Amino acid sequence: MFIACQMPTHPYISGQLLFNNSIVVLNDFFRGSSIHHEIRHSSHFQDGIYLRLSTDTGAGLTFEKTGADEFLIEGEANTQNDLEKLAALVSSTLTKQRLKHRLELYSTDDNEFSYFHYNWAK
Secondary structure (H helix, E strand, O other): OOOOOOOOOOOEEEEEEEOOOOHHHHHHOOOOOOOEEEEEEOOOOHHHEEEEEEOOOOOEEEEEEEEOOEEEEEEEOOOHHHHHHHHHHHHHHHHHOOOOEEEEEEOOOOOEEEEEEEOOOO
16 A cells, blocks of 8 residues: 655654653743743643744744653744744754754755754754
């Protein structure tokens, strides 16, 4: 059986964060920033909650707790520029807290076009 992979329709982020605290504490780091942030409830996520970040341009990403000290980061935007601006803001906020993270940004043809991190070797 052949399963075709569909190409993404928007530039996207794939990343990780190592942080041994809660979504609530993570959310607090974004208070006072230009990024909209909210904790949302869903039965699809560990602990039933996840953190959603977004901008006025429609760029957005989520943090999902996948382990005791690990979060999966996923997101997308309409343009690479919008995605890169969001990633830069998020990475800056996480770096100020000295949180080990990586954000890989990909175009619609699955080519990495940018990489943000703190204390994470590529």
